[in-house]
Amino acid sequence: MIVAMQDTATEEHIQLVIERMVELGFRVHRTTGAAQTILAGVGTPEHFDVAEFKVLAGVHDAYRISSPYKLAGRNFRPEGTKITFPNGVVVGGKEVVIMAGPCSVESREQILDSAKKVAAAGAKFLRGGAYKPRSSPYSFQGMGVEGLKLLREVADETGLLVITEVMEISQIEVMLPYIDVFQIGARNMQNFNLLRELGHVRKPCLLKRGISATIEEVLLSAEYILSGGNYDLMLCERGIRTYETATRNTMDISAIPVLKKLTHLPVLGDPSHGVGIRDLVPPMALASVAAGADGLLMEMHPNPDKAMSDGAQSMYPEQLEKLVAQLRQLAPVVGRTVA
Amino acid sequence: MIVAMQDTATEEHIQLVIERMVELGFRVHRTTGAAQTILAGVGTPEHFDVAEFKVLAGVHDAYRISSPYKLAGRNFRPEGTKITFPNGVVVGGKEVVIMAGPCSVESREQILDSAKKVAAAGAKFLRGGAYKPRSSPYSFQGMGVEGLKLLREVADETGLLVITEVMEISQIEVMLPYIDVFQIGARNMQNFNLLRELGHVRKPCLLKRGISATIEEVLLSAEYILSGGNYDLMLCERGIRTYETATRNTMDISAIPVLKKLTHLPVLGDPSHGVGIRDLVPPMALASVAAGADGLLMEMHPNPDKAMSDGAQSMYPEQLEKLVAQLRQLAPVVGRTVA
Amino acid sequence: MIVAMQDTATEEHIQLVIERMVELGFRVHRTTGAAQTILAGVGTPEHFDVAEFKVLAGVHDAYRISSPYKLAGRNFRPEGTKITFPNGVVVGGKEVVIMAGPCSVESREQILDSAKKVAAAGAKFLRGGAYKPRSSPYSFQGMGVEGLKLLREVADETGLLVITEVMEISQIEVMLPYIDVFQIGARNMQNFNLLRELGHVRKPCLLKRGISATIEEVLLSAEYILSGGNYDLMLCERGIRTYETATRNTMDISAIPVLKKLTHLPVLGDPSHGVGIRDLVPPMALASVAAGADGLLMEMHPNPDKAMSDGAQSMYPEQLEKLVAQLRQLAPVVGRTVA
Amino acid sequence: MIVAMQDTATEEHIQLVIERMVELGFRVHRTTGAAQTILAGVGTPEHFDVAEFKVLAGVHDAYRISSPYKLAGRNFRPEGTKITFPNGVVVGGKEVVIMAGPCSVESREQILDSAKKVAAAGAKFLRGGAYKPRSSPYSFQGMGVEGLKLLREVADETGLLVITEVMEISQIEVMLPYIDVFQIGARNMQNFNLLRELGHVRKPCLLKRGISATIEEVLLSAEYILSGGNYDLMLCERGIRTYETATRNTMDISAIPVLKKLTHLPVLGDPSHGVGIRDLVPPMALASVAAGADGLLMEMHPNPDKAMSDGAQSMYPEQLEKLVAQLRQLAPVVGRTVA
Structure with missing residues (x-):
């Protein structure tokens, strides 16, 4: 000091x-x-x-002249963290990994259809909410454990891994058998009790940046998980709150290269929440990878106009397909690949 | 629509x-x-x-042309909500209620000394954290249940009511015997599982505005608690995050009259977190009451230079005393009183 | 460094x-x-x-450890700057000075009516725009020099001083005979050429905080004027841009005590632009004075529903009258007076 | 309505x-x-x-349900605006145009060296400030007309076009003989008198987004220029002010596709001001083009460590060269080219 x-x-x-x-x-x-x-x-x-x-x-x-985080700092693992999944998928390696799916699990048919399309497009992870944090108590709150089962089932059927959000300590145990990655949503980025518990779990986590979190705060929240002994952690930029209302949030693309410099953890971009408008998702996905993202987390719905949540920001299946084709061309420009 | x-x-x-x-x-x-x-x-x-x-x-x-919240809206109870405590203290009435105390409970001696000074100054509630949400896992995390016991003990000794923060569903049961108001911190304003549980409790709550929450989001979070059947709810403006760094947060004083118009719930101001600098707390406390606040939540520490948390924004005991004297003069200008 | x-x-x-x-x-x-x-x-x-x-x-x-401004710093004149006008009115003294009037000068009748009401309420300055900065080229742009003449005429008739906005270097000479204070609007806070010219004028200026200016930037802009030799300068907080949309801007009341500590210049509050909604102006005016403001700049229109600009934030004459009565009671609480 | x-x-x-x-x-x-x-x-x-x-x-x-701007709207020219310069360079066509150079013109040697390197890298425009808007009156304010002459001279020598900032109406006439594009800086985006004058000039302009301007405000400011009859206008995203301090500004990459949808005007990105840190400029430049930018405006200095202004965000010549090579590979992914 x-x-x-x-x-x-x-x-x-x-x-x-x-x-x-x-x-x-x-x-x-x-x-x-x-x-x-x-x-x-x-x-x-x-x-x-x-x-x-x-x-x-x-x-x-x-x-303050020393960094307030230690385990999350780039120096702790200068070569970068790679998270390897049982099926051989690696996050944090040369390949840019794609995670896609609907905002919420709505039915077996909807999530199976989603999984097929997501897998066909080249994604490795199926996303989909079973527990949904909603601003209003009157909005759809998710299918709960039934949704978790459906996710596992269709993911196994299509060869995908499952990423889904955990909102509460008591859900951790329930979720463990069904999922591959615990997603910590923006609203829970500073739910320190939840973070501490996830530090004791032996399952990868993805921590989303809070809607008004500084980059330092993201890394301090990461430190909560790392200091519990769970090193399989990814970070995710998903848009911050600013005065601009043309987009749902302002996606801070620069956070991607900034984080890549400060930490050894893989960094993903979520352009769906980043901008909140379907047609802006592809350009922002391309921008994320151009800026160095290790992966993308995106919403795609087989029929977004009828989605039970976040339909406005969910891509049509053909948009995802076309986007992944572009990403395959773009990735080599920055020394990466897309499967 | x-x-x-x-x-x-x-x-x-x-x-x-x-x-x-x-x-x-x-x-x-x-x-x-x-x-x-x-x-x-x-x-x-x-x-x-x-x-x-x-x-x-x-x-x-x-x-959208209809309000997304119903129970929180002013129309639901045009006359305003009054919360009456067993000892006769009322929040939401003519009297502006003062809640003060240290950021954290640190020891019996410290919290007793605080309680005495807070009571002497004219406050009705003792604040003090037993569970502390801290950005860094390496910071002091509070005394836990030991702190709750101390709060109750010294509050009873000095005739005060106890307000303290709940961070996690599992703490609710533990806290019930010791406290008078559950405080929901800014970081948990959208911890919807916690809000829903608190809706089923029969004990008053104080909901703090999230650091980047809109006023509409505050009222939607309030709706979670109200829709569970708990109507004894207060709201609290405690500063929002902006680009300005001269203060810790930017206290949105206008949120006080805006909320008073939109909702029937009592609205308090927390100038300590609002600005984060001790000497700015008295002017911002005066401004809050001038703008219509029903109460104030403030940090005072018997020895702020040695506080284990938030010392920089804790008033000296003599600052609180002088401030309350000013508040007694100011309140009648806006048709209120201070005890 | x-x-x-x-x-x-x-x-x-x-x-x-x-x-x-x-x-x-x-x-x-x-x-x-x-x-x-x-x-x-x-x-x-x-x-x-x-x-x-x-x-x-x-x-x-x-x-950087040294302050980037020198003449604007409190140390330069620890006792504070007082600006004395020919008619004996002082800004920066014990008295809280009130400046009020319509957004724009619209006609002789409208501005005379405004002046009479403003004077009756106890204000010392008449405000009113002759040159109007408008976001859209299709909005009313002001009466220009004709407006300046009307301002002077009715101000003399009612014993008021004139404050009005300068937008452009070429307007300075034109304005000099008609006005008492050059107001520099938020959009011109960093129009450095204009600031430099105003430093060479011998007429008081009021510098408004830019809509996203930091407090340090306000003081650096002040330095441009002071370093030209014009020390008769007032600053004015008028709301900053944040994510909150319930109000037009978020009025940063804490900027008032922060500026009072950092600089010797008088600091005013403009609650009309600060919040942009008529009924919120009185509580925010009271809050400004409670927090230490040396004066208030406010919009009042004899018939705000027909105003050619900013009608929504202009008080009715009776609102201003009632507010000044409250301010007279409140000022002594913070050691001040209102005439 | x-x-x-x-x-x-x-x-x-x-x-x-x-x-x-x-x-x-x-x-x-x-x-x-x-x-x-x-x-x-x-x-x-x-x-x-x-x-x-x-x-x-x-x-x-x-x-309000109608758009407040008319000439700037996409409907006015659905096919998009192309600005053709005398030497055949087109902005708004298939080619992504690069503009680069130092923040300020400092000397003949420095600007000639810059021009050579900028041209060698593949840029079509030389940027460099002759009039500099600086927050502090004590900072270097630019070489003025001497700088303009040097810009023209070295640009002619290297086959480049000149873009440089105009700060004041009186500078327009002075600048006309020396420059190819008038740049309107972020601080002047709402200097409406200046905009109106530039609407009457027959020379292309580039309008930068103000540091806290909404996209609608950018288009309204554009409307000031267009409504004067000057249709050769480009817009430029250059970072907005948010709470995040890890970067100088937060570059709103999504503003690029949003603007491309709303307006027919070409849209450029300025990653140098967008992030303010040299090593982040290349990833943000790539991201800008991936998101649809028609061009890039960037700072490069032959010796940035000795630059008289903005050295921290100026690229080394070799960084620019490498970046342009990457841009040539990336542009085809989004259907564009880089010369």
């Missing part, structure tokens, strides 16, 4: 700051300038809150 | 939209202008997603 | 950073920690861009 | 709204539902402000 004093700070102010730094476990190096005194805290105490120093008398500003 | 067609929409486009509206349960009134056709959907189908219509071919835009 | 190196930085990285700092005119103090090296740059070179250091190889982060 | 009344609206409320609509020139169609009355205004009055209706008594909400 570094504390820069105001040019009007008194020696007494300076001594009080030094005292507090020492108390926390820092060794303090002092630089006295003509205008300002600078206090550099050397050492890495377990707990300290840089905000506390910002409001001490005589302080101009205080800066 | 209203659908405005593009001026280039064909009759076929129009018919497809009408068909879909009828399918959902709307009766459709059509207005054909020289430029644009307007379709007004009369009736209130249970489920429909206005976004779905926005992307149909030939549609310019679609508007 | 301080540069914190990464823990993986090599000695070569460190030497290159030191070299560049020295080149810019810094003396460099080096602190070598077990993990990270910290380089403190002492001295204040005229030009340097902290962003340049953030991207140098081996750098963790770089921090 | 459509006005949806509240379910509690009285007949008197409804009549007052109808009256006001008729007064403005609308014919009104009324739909009376069991719950709510809907008033559809048919016709297109010149001036009306939808906000005015939102605050009338008994109104639930009001919606």
Whole structure:
């Protein structure tokens, strides 16, 4: 930590700051300038809150200089994390992995039809919500365990892996037999109790960026899972909330290369939630891979105009097919492949 | 719902939209202008997603015209909700109620000292976290049930009521014997499973606005609790995330009068989280009450420079005392009182 | 400036950073920690861009520690700036000053009626646009010089001072004979050529915060005017752009006490643009003064339902009257008065 | 326009709204539902402000249903605008056009070196600021007319076209002989007087999106230029301000396909300002073209570590060269080419 004093700070102010730094476990190096005194805290105490120093008398500003996350940092595994699934699919390798499917599981027929189309297009994962977080208590809340069973069944039939959202600690046990990846939704990115539990599970997780989460907060939430011992973790950019209303969210494509630099974890893009409008999904999917994404999570529905949720952002099957063809051409430009 | 067609929409486009509206349960009134056709959907189908219509071919835009929440709306209880506690304290009445205390319960001594000072200043509720949601897994996570016991003990000793945060469904049962108000933190505002459970509890709740929640989303989350049958609910503005970094968050003071107009539920302000800097708390507390707040939730610590969390935004005891004296003068200007 | 190196930085990285700092005119103090090296740059070179250091190889982060503005800083005039007008009105003193009037000057009758009502309510300044910045080229663009003449005429008749917006350098000369304060609108807060010209004028200015300007940017824009020699400058918070759509903008009330701490310049609040909805203006005006504002700039129209611009946010005359009565009661709570 | 009344609206409320609509020139169609009355205004009055209706008594909400811009809309020229320069370069055609160069013109040597490298890499336009909008009055403000002359000189020598920023009406005449495109910076996107003047010039313009401008506001500002008769206009996404601080701005890549749908004007991306960090420029440039951009505007400096402005976001020459090679491979995936 570094504390820069105001040019009007008194020696007494300076001594009080030094005292507090020492108390926390820092060794303090002092630089006295003509205008300002600078206090550099050397050492890495377990707990300290840089905000506390910002409001001490005589302080101009205080800066945390060490990264607040450790296990999530790129240095921890410079070569990058690869997650290998039992069927040989790898996330975080050279191949850009595609995950697609409807927003919600609605019926056996709908999810089977989806799975077939998703598999035909070249995706490796089937997505589909069994438990649905909905802003309104009056909206469709998902099929629950029945949906999980259907997902497993049709995924096995079509050779796909299953990714689906977990909303609550009590669902973890229920979900385990049916799924391949626990998806943590944007609204639960800081549900720390849930994160901590998922750290103790031996099943890959995909953590979505919260709707107004900073990149640092994403990595701190990742740290909750990693510090429990679960290293099979992917991150996912899915749009942030801004003032712009032309799209549902503003997809922060730059978060993809920023995260790739800061962390060893695979980074996916979710253009469906990123923009929320079907026809914008293909260009944003292409942009995500151009910017370095390790995979894509997208909504496709066999009949989106009749979908029970998120129909407006679900692609038609033929859109997905055409998009994957384009992705196959684009991936080599950035040194990647699409199956 | 209203659908405005593009001026280039064909009759076929129009018919497809009408068909879909009828399918959902709307009766459709059509207005054909020289430029644009307007379709007004009369009736209130249970489920429909206005976004779905926005992307149909030939549609310019679609508007939901009924409020998506019902029980939370002002019309449901035009006279306003008053929550009466066993000791006679009322939230939502003429009196502006003050809730104060440290961010976290740290020790018996600290919380007792806090309670005494809070009571002396004129507050009716003691706040203090036993379970703490922290961005980093390495930060202090609270004393848990030990903290709950201490809160109850010192509150009883000083004649205060207890408000403290619930983070997880499994904590509800544990907390019930010790607390008077369940506080739902900003990060859990859309933890819908937790909200639904709290709807079945017979104990007042305070729901904080999520860090990037719209006012409509706050009211939809409130609807989750109300629709479970728990009507003793307060809302709380605690700052939203914007581009400005001079303050921790940007406290949206206007949310207070906006909410007072839209809902019958009492609305409090939390200037401590709203701005995150101790010396800005008193002016923002005064502003909240001037704008119509029914109460204030604030952090005060007997020794904020040594607080285990949020020390930077905790007032000194003498700041709280002085502030309450000012609030007593200010409240009558807006037709209220402070005890 | 301080540069914190990464823990993986090599000695070569460190030497290159030191070299560049020295080149810019810094003396460099080096602190070598077990993990990270910290380089403190002492001295204040005229030009340097902290962003340049953030991207140098081996750098963790770089921090500017001196304030980028000088004349606008509180230290420059710790006692605060008072602007005294020829008729004895003072902005920045104990009295909270009220400026009110319609969005646009529309006719002699309308502006005279406005002036009378504004004066009767207790305001000291008449506001009203003669040149109007409008998002659409098809909207009413103001009466121009004819509007300026009317403003002066009715202000003289009613004993008020005139504040009105300047949009363009060429308007300065034209406006000088008719006005008392040049208002710089939010859209022109970073029209640096205009600011520089206004620095050479000997007439007070009011600088509005840009719709997404940080507080530091407001002060840097103020610096443009001050550095030209014009010290009679007021600042004005008028709402920032956020994701919330329940109000036109989100009025950042906390900007008022933050600015009062950082600068010696008077700070006003404009609740009309801050929220954009008539009935929310009084609570936000009260909140502004409770939070420390030196004055208020507000829209009132004798017949807002027929206003040619911004009718939705213009108060009815009786609303203004009632509000000023409340402000008279509230001001003493924060040690101020309203005439 | 459509006005949806509240379910509690009285007949008197409804009549007052109808009256006001008729007064403005609308014919009104009324739909009376069991719950709510809907008033559809048919016709297109010149001036009306939808906000005015939102605050009338008994109104639930009001919606503008016609687009507020006309000349900028896609319908006005469904085939898209192509801007052809004297040397045969076309913007808005099949070829993705590259514009590159330093932030500022600093010296003959620097700008000549830049021009050579930019031309060698395959760019068609040389960018470089002669007039610089800088947040601080103490920063380098550009070389002015001397810079313009150098730009023209080296561009002619290297076969490039010149694009540079205009900040002020008085600069237009001065710039005309030296430049090929007037660039309107983000801070001037709503400098309406400047826009209006540029509408009367017969020289192409590039309008950058303001740092917090909505897409609709961009198109309304475009309308100012188009309505003056200047149709040779390009738009440019250059990052918006959000809460995220990992990048200088958040580049809204989705604005590119959204604009391509709404308007016939060519749309470029500026990843340098979009993210502000050199190493992120190539991935964001690739993403821009993948999402449909007609061109790129980028900063490259022969020696960015010594640049007088924006060095941190200027690419090294070899980065630009490598990027253009990748763009040549990528463009065909989306049906485009790069020279």
